[in-house]
Amino acid sequence: MQPLLATGNVRFSFQDTAIRTWLSDTSDTAKRSAATAMATLPSVIATYRLDASENRYRLVKANRRAMSRSELVNWAIHGQELLDTMAAPHAADVVGLLRDDTSYGVAGDHGGQQAAVQEIPIVFAGADVGARDSRRPLRSVDILPTILREMGIAARRGMDGRAVAELAHR
Numbered sequence: 680m681q682p683l684l685a686t687g688n689v690r691f692s693f694q695d696t697a698i699r700t701w702l703s704d705t706s707d708t709a710k711r712s713a714a715t716a717m718a719t720l721p722s723v724i725a726t727y728r729l730d731a732s733e734n735r736y737r738l739v740k741a742n743r744r745a746m747s748r749s750e751l752v753n754w755a756i757h758g759q760e761l762l763d764t765m766a767a768p769h770a771a772d773v774v775g776l777l778r779d780d781t782s783y784g785v786a787g788d789h790g791g792q793q794a795a796v797q798e799i800p801i802v803f804a805g806a807d808v809g810a811r812d813s814r815r816p817l818r819s820v821d822i823l824p825t826i827l828r829e830m831g832i833a834a835r836r837g838m839d840g841r842a843v844a845e846l847a848h849r
Contacts, residue, residue, distance in 0.1 A: 682716040689713070698723065699771035707731065710772050714739035717775040724750060725776045727762050736762040736774060750779055764820055764839055 683689060683700065688709055692700040698717060702709055710728035718726045718740040727736035743751060754776070762774060820840030827834050828842035
């Protein structure tokens, strides 16, 4: 963590399957500097900065050569989407994604970009819920919009996630 701490701008940092860091100086220049320093840490495959809108992360540096083929494919398909589900005014200013099976803390403690912590089964039970495995990708942020749709309640505009069709009806 020394290169990141050496920026003198770390207010708080949390690490599990990604490194999430909040900065004292949150200017775009400071975010780019911190993300560049973060990119030098062992097993960091990509670094991002929270943009000025605070609803999207922007890629600062990707180390594609450090990624295995499966990590590269997973990152290319899901990386940006997963980062953007974390984007908010209170979110980390910079994020560094770590290689699979790498953790600076408790692996998967709060989720992350790695495929292993994204592939967690979710089980629904209740009237009219069929007994089958849909194999359809469902993220935690998709649960609320899906349940609201099933109840006939409109989701709030701007809500994270999306309703998943054919959840498990018979």
